[in-house]
Structure formats: structure tokens, C-alpha cells
Amino acid sequence: MTTNDLVDETYAALSANKVRSGLTILGIVIGIASVIALTAIGQGAQNTISNSINSLGSNLLEVMPGAARTFGFGASGGRGSAKSLTPSDEIAIAGVSNVSLVSGEYAARYQIAVAGANTNTTVDGVNGSYATIRNITMAQGSFLNDVESQSLQKVAVIGSTVATDLWGPNATSTNLVGDKIRINNLLFTVIGLMSTKGGSGFGSQDNEVFIPLGTALQYFAGEGNQYLSTIDIQAASQQSMTQVQNDVTALLLSRHGISDPTKADFSILNQQDLVSAASSVTSTFTTLLAAVAGISLIVGGIGIMNMMLTNVTERMREIGLRKAIGATRADINTQFLAEAVALTFIGGTIGVALGWGASYLVTATGVVTAQVTSQSVLLAFGVSAAIGIVFGWYPARRAAALNPIDALRYE
Amino acid sequence: MIELSDITKTYGEGQEAYTALKGISFTIREGEFVSIMGPSGSGKSTLMHIIGCLDTPSSGTYVLEDRDVSTMTDDELAEVRKDKIGFVFQAFNLLPRTTVLRNVMLPLVYANVPEEERERRARAALVSAGLSEDHFSHLSNQLSGGQIQRVAIARALVNDPALILADEPTGNLDSKTSLVVLGTLQKLNRAHGRTIVLITHEPDIAEHADRLIRLRDGRVVADEKNPTPRDATQETKLYDGTDESVTNKLS
Structure with a gap:
């Protein structure tokens, strides 16, 4: 089976039930788009904060007086109040x-x-x-x-x-x-x-x-x-x-x-410390957003698995026939895996475009300048392909392991 | 070409064990047209699965074209099926919503035949199976039963297999259409020298073959030459002119 054949077969299989394929893809689209948009917003917030810290000056250190204290257990005047x-x-x-x-x-x-x-x-x-x-x-x-x-x-x-x-x-x-x-x-x-x-x-x-x-x-x-x-x-x-x-x-x-x-009796504020503290806060925040979006991606992946399992059952006799005419386990496995990966890949592509669009919209509202990074796009593609493989694995294995006699007889 | 010696097949174990084949031995030579017949429960489906390399026997040896296939693994069997055996099923098993040509080309996909050669071979197989050219690009669900089964026969032929294994090929067809399909098989055997094994429970279908093997309770009860095989082409002609509408459907 050549790559070309695999593409042909995958296209034929997915277009045979367009509504079902479309809805399954939609699950992945939503997952990927939210990952892209939310990390873009997080990244944008991070940039905004570091920019405003950097606008204070470059390579800036600030020496401030310590707290003014009277001797013994007297009241503290608060940091910066001492005349030192x-x-x-x-x-x-x-x-x-x-x-x-x-x-x-x-x-x-x-x-x-x-x-x-x-x-x-x-x-x-x-x-x-x-x-x-x-x-x-x-x-x-x-x-x-x-x-x-x-x-x-x-x-x-x-x-x-x-x-x-x-x-x-x-x-x-x-x-x-x-x-x-x-x-x-x-x-x-x-x-x-x-x-x-x-x-x-x-x-x-x-x-x-x-x-x-x-x-x-x-x-x-x-x-x-x-x-x-x-x-x-x-x-x-x-x-x-x-x-x-x-x-x-x-x-x-x-x-x-x-x-x-x-x-x-003084303290020194290092601008670099401020930048790294702020960016560690925002990157934690970004990670949190991405994790929430990641959950919807997993739900999308389960949708893929569900569709592929239904597919295997519906196409039982086709699988039996393919095996009877000489398809090996690997052939069947590859074919079903390719269908799952194609679904997630299409979903990933549309999702990246949609997430990008959403980031533009957020930027247009002026709240935060959302920034889509090339890493997040690559990550989204990688994750969507991985989801196809992970959630397509079990259905594909099931299809490949079918006994041709039983599969041909399946009503 | 096919040598079965003392083939047995047992399902299950212990008390539950059920022996479907109890020592089957026969030889089929190249170019033969053999019918294997028997009532349901006689073990003919099990035998068909073993001959078709879809299953392996519990004991005994099966040599197909000088290779012992009785102890092969699943993937080795898939290789043998791909190169040596063409299946025709009772339920046709064409891919739905797929063109006739694509259906026939399917085995060539797995056999790694170059793309440009596939269509040429598929067309040749369809012509041998007696399907007229204007149906080649129809979808499989737009065809009549007889046409569908001839597409299936073309699909069985396309890989140039050593053996065509037809499992109740007329089971879902009316008498007239059955004759057309049998005629196609007879022509492939007589004119092209194809080895054909036809599995059926109907004696009048089986009698189109040159040799009859009868099974009962997992044993061969009769293995004899058929001195007067029925000629499907002649029988079809008897229908001709009596029912025009049927004739038109078949063309």
C-alpha cells in the first residue's frame, strides 16, 4: 500500500460520512483553537507586563532606605521611611x-x-x-x-x-x-x-x-x-x-x-528580579490557561476515539473483505490510524486558524495584545497529531486484530 | 495444486469441543472446476475457510502450490491470500459508494501493483467477468445483483490467483441471474483454464462443475467426476426470449 493509496482510502472513508467526520473534527478545532488563543493571551499579558517594567528604565537598580526604627520594641516606620x-x-x-x-x-x-x-x-x-x-x-x-x-x-x-x-x-x-x-x-x-x-x-x-x-x-x-x-x-x-x-x-x-x-538600613530593588518575578507569575497563569484548554482537547480526542470505534463496527465486513484479499494487520492498523490522524490534523489546522483569529479579535478589543507564538502553533500541531495517534490506536488495533471469518460474517 | 491430507478442525476444548472436520483428504489439480457440496453443518464452510487460507487446520497438512500453508501465521496467510486466492462471496462484499473500477482494483492496492497498471488489469478482469464497459465507472450500489457478483468475480480474478474460491456465489441471486454468474465461472474455467472451487448446498448449482465432492458430518462421503456438467450458457438461452425484462436487466 503506497502513501498515495493511504491518502485516497482515508479521503474516501472520511468523506463517506461528512457530518460525523465534521462534528468529530469540530471537537479538535475547539480544543486547539482555545489552546492557541489562551496561550496567545497569556503570552501577550506577559509581554505587556515585562514591557512596562522595562519602560521604567534599562538595567535599573533602586536603592531605598530601610525601615525607620526606634530603639527597643518601638514602632517601625515601614520600609523606605528611614533617613539613611x-x-x-x-x-x-x-x-x-x-x-x-x-x-x-x-x-x-x-x-x-x-x-x-x-x-x-x-x-x-x-x-x-x-x-x-x-x-x-x-x-x-x-x-x-x-x-x-x-x-x-x-x-x-x-x-x-x-x-x-x-x-x-x-x-x-x-x-x-x-x-x-x-x-x-x-x-x-x-x-x-x-x-x-x-x-x-x-x-x-x-x-x-x-x-x-x-x-x-x-x-x-x-x-x-x-x-x-x-x-x-x-x-x-x-x-x-x-x-x-x-x-x-x-x-x-x-x-x-x-x-x-x-x-x-537600605534595600536594593533589582529590575531584573522584578521582570523575572512578573514573568514567572504570568507564565504560571499561561500554563493554567493552556491546561484548561488542554482538557477540551482531550474531550475532542475522546470524540475521535468514539467515532473510530463506531467506524470499526460499521465497517466490519469491509475489514473482513480487505483481510480476505490480502491486507495484513499492519495495513488495516495503518489505515485506521491514518483516518484518526487525518481528523485531528484537519482539526488542528482549522483550530490554529481559528485560534489565531480569536487572538486578533482579543487584540482588537485593546485589553491585551495577544501574541501567537510559533512554538504554540507547532505544539498545537504536535499535540493534535499525538491525540490522533493516542486515541486512534485502540480502535485501529481492534480493527487489525479482527478475525477475517468473523468480520465477513458480521451482520 | 491443492493437496489436503487428513485435515481436521476442532473448535473449543474438552467437553465443549466440537469437531467440524474429521479427516479430509483430496487433491485438486490445476484447471479443475470442483464443487464442494453438503447440507449445512456438514463442515463445508470450515473447509472453505481452510482452503481459502482464512483459517488453519487443527491437524493434517494443506499444501497449496508446493507450499505448506497449514502452520502459517496470520500475516503469512494474508500474503498467500493476496497472491494465490480470489474470493467470491455470497454477500458480494463490494465497498459501498465506490466505483466498480475502484472495487476491482482494491486487491492490487495491497499487492503493491504500480498505479498505472492497476486500471488496465482491472478493466481486463471486468471484461473477462463479462461486465460491459459502460458500467465500469458506476458506483457499486447502482448495479443489479448479477452485475455486482460479476464485479466480485472480476475482483477475484484481478490478481491472477491460482485458485478462485466461490462461496455460495448464487445464494443471493434469482435463478436466471445465478445462471449468468455460473456461466461466467464456467467460461473462466473452460476458456481461461482457471481453477475454481465452488461451495454450495444446492445440487443443481453444484452440477455445473466437472467434479463433485460431497461432505457430510465433516467427512467426504463422495468424490466423483461429473460426466455431464450442466452448461449455464445453454440454460440461459432457454430463458432468453421468454422473459425480455429479465434479459434486459442482465445485459
Whole structure:
């Protein structure tokens, strides 16, 4: 029996009962389509999350103060509340190898006002390098520079949300550079408007006002309170991030005179850790979705087995005849297995197309950008062929094992 | 060509055991037309299965064309059936909703005959079986009983087997159509030298063969030459002209 004959026979057998074949295929179509669509959605969610984490900056490390504690059993002020990071720590960190950029931050919430409108938002004192570290792009004007920081100039760069809050919904399309705003009743000049970045986790940079770090420490932190709320570090490369994190930890421990690392008065947030944590969550989620879809695929496979068993019974005399005219067990086995695999393969092809279409629809709704990966398509084909073999095996074996005499006599 | 010596066949074991064949021995030479007849329960179906290599005997030897087939495995038997034996069944057993040509070509599929040769051989077999050319591409369920059985005969012929084994080939046909089918078998034997074994329980069907083997209770009770075989072609002519409608159906 040649491959060509096998294809002919399979086509003839499946087209002999189109409705039954069609319904059986439908079971596989639904299974495969849901696997494709759900993994695409899962993959899309994963990409969305890692993209938004990466938009925070590249190779980013954040040093944050530890919890403020009073001696003994006093109340903890919560992580980040301690005043342990100083501008001189920032300068020292800049000397660590593979650190390409450093920016200290002094952040606090203040009332921002212009004539006729006001808002309350985070005012963040930063260095000029902050723009590079945090991937900030400008819509108007330019970002802060270190000269402004050293000369304590009262200039500000504002996020798009702040702009619309202060000047109305069309503010971003008008020129805001040179306008004056009041921060905590001090007059600042707007020198730049940042491009809209979109939400990135809990905080949005769109709803922030940036001023020079020196200015912030001078006018808002006040005398004897020269502490930073965060130090942002950009490592030279992704590979060097762990080394930078270790070196900075060691440096700060020695600078703060702490010998036991578990009692550190600061903590370092590694962007890479964040990405891998988030993607491990989403990939678990994707696996879960795929598993649920996989169940429907198994149900489809049982449909195949059911149809093939019915086929074997209905075509008992045909099997008897084929055996009488010289078909071997292997011939019969191959023929029935080929029918089952053909059903799942057709189902798999339609299912992949349908799943792809469903992913496009989901993307079109804008909730998540679903992404169909070539692995999931290959996997779907592999799984559908495997289902054909697994669920076609038993019926095919039954057909092959039939005694030709009994099969010919079957009524 | 066929040598059966002391063939027995027992079904079941112990108390339940039932012996269908109790020592059958005979020889069939190439080119013979033999009828095996007997009432139901005589063991003729069991014997047909053994001669047709669908089953193996419990004891005794069966030599088909110098090969001992009595101890072969299932797949070896399938090989022998493919090359040596053409079956004609009472129930026809054509594939439904399949064309005449495809039905006849089916054995060639398993025999690995090249595709371009299959149709040529199938057409030749159909012509030998006496089916007219305009029916070749009809579906099997569009044919009359006589035509169907001639397609089945063509299918038995197409592999050029050593032996054609016809199991009650006229059992589902009326008398007139039966004669046409018997005529076809006689012609294949006389004109083409085919070896034919016809299994039947009807004496007037069996009498078309040149030799009659009678079975009763699993034994051969008679094995004799038929000095005056009936001629199906002559008998068909007696019908001709008396019932035109039947004649038309047969053509």
C-alpha cells in the first residue's frame, strides 16, 4: 500500500460520512483553537507586563532606605521611611565599577498651583542623568541638567497628567515652556513637558513634577534633613547588574558601619528580579490557561476515539473483505490510524486558524495584545497529531486484530 | 495444486469441543472446476475457510502450490491470500459508494501493483467477468445483483490467483441471474483454464462443475467426476426470449 493509496482510502472513508467526520473534527478545532488563543493571551499579558517594567528604565537598580526604627520594641516606620541615604552615598556609588549613571531622588507630595487650578502630586528632585536612567523622552523643552541642580534654580519638568490637571485637557498641545507654576508656594519655571509614558505599575511618571535635586534639598528638605528617598542606578549591562548590586550593598554597609548584612538600613530593588518575578507569575497563569484548554482537547480526542470505534463496527465486513484479499494487520492498523490522524490534523489546522483569529479579535478589543507564538502553533500541531495517534490506536488495533471469518460474517 | 491430507478442525476444548472436520483428504489439480457440496453443518464452510487460507487446520497438512500453508501465521496467510486466492462471496462484499473500477482494483492496492497498471488489469478482469464497459465507472450500489457478483468475480480474478474460491456465489441471486454468474465461472474455467472451487448446498448449482465432492458430518462421503456438467450458457438461452425484462436487466 503506497502513501498515495493511504491518502485516497482515508479521503474516501472520511468523506463517506461528512457530518460525523465534521462534528468529530469540530471537537479538535475547539480544543486547539482555545489552546492557541489562551496561550496567545497569556503570552501577550506577559509581554505587556515585562514591557512596562522595562519602560521604567534599562538595567535599573533602586536603592531605598530601610525601615525607620526606634530603639527597643518601638514602632517601625515601614520600609523606605528611614533617613539613611545621603547625597554623599550617591557620589560614592558613582565610583563603583560598571555603574554607568546614578541619580539621587528626593520625593515628596506638594500642592502645585497655577492661576485658577491646583493639584497635589509627587515632586521629585532628581539629577540630569535621571532622564536616561528612566527612559524619559520629552514632548516639549528639555529635561533638567546638573548645572541647574548645583545653582539651585527653580525650574520644573512636568508630566502630561500634571499638565492636563493644571491647564485643562488640551494643555499638552499648547506650548507650556516658560509658564510659571507654584510648588508649595514657591514659584518655578516650566522648562519641559515629558511625553506620555502610560501607567507603569503603581506609580505613573506622567503624574509627577521633576525639579533639580539640589533645589529640592535646599527648599523642601531643609537644613539638617539632607536625606535621599531613593538612589537610582543604571548598570553598564544586564550581565553586570548582580555584580553592581553586590558591590553597592558592600559599599553602603561599610559606609553606614553595619557589619551584619541582615540589619542593613537600605534595600536594593533589582529590575531584573522584578521582570523575572512578573514573568514567572504570568507564565504560571499561561500554563493554567493552556491546561484548561488542554482538557477540551482531550474531550475532542475522546470524540475521535468514539467515532473510530463506531467506524470499526460499521465497517466490519469491509475489514473482513480487505483481510480476505490480502491486507495484513499492519495495513488495516495503518489505515485506521491514518483516518484518526487525518481528523485531528484537519482539526488542528482549522483550530490554529481559528485560534489565531480569536487572538486578533482579543487584540482588537485593546485589553491585551495577544501574541501567537510559533512554538504554540507547532505544539498545537504536535499535540493534535499525538491525540490522533493516542486515541486512534485502540480502535485501529481492534480493527487489525479482527478475525477475517468473523468480520465477513458480521451482520 | 491443492493437496489436503487428513485435515481436521476442532473448535473449543474438552467437553465443549466440537469437531467440524474429521479427516479430509483430496487433491485438486490445476484447471479443475470442483464443487464442494453438503447440507449445512456438514463442515463445508470450515473447509472453505481452510482452503481459502482464512483459517488453519487443527491437524493434517494443506499444501497449496508446493507450499505448506497449514502452520502459517496470520500475516503469512494474508500474503498467500493476496497472491494465490480470489474470493467470491455470497454477500458480494463490494465497498459501498465506490466505483466498480475502484472495487476491482482494491486487491492490487495491497499487492503493491504500480498505479498505472492497476486500471488496465482491472478493466481486463471486468471484461473477462463479462461486465460491459459502460458500467465500469458506476458506483457499486447502482448495479443489479448479477452485475455486482460479476464485479466480485472480476475482483477475484484481478490478481491472477491460482485458485478462485466461490462461496455460495448464487445464494443471493434469482435463478436466471445465478445462471449468468455460473456461466461466467464456467467460461473462466473452460476458456481461461482457471481453477475454481465452488461451495454450495444446492445440487443443481453444484452440477455445473466437472467434479463433485460431497461432505457430510465433516467427512467426504463422495468424490466423483461429473460426466455431464450442466452448461449455464445453454440454460440461459432457454430463458432468453421468454422473459425480455429479465434479459434486459442482465445485459
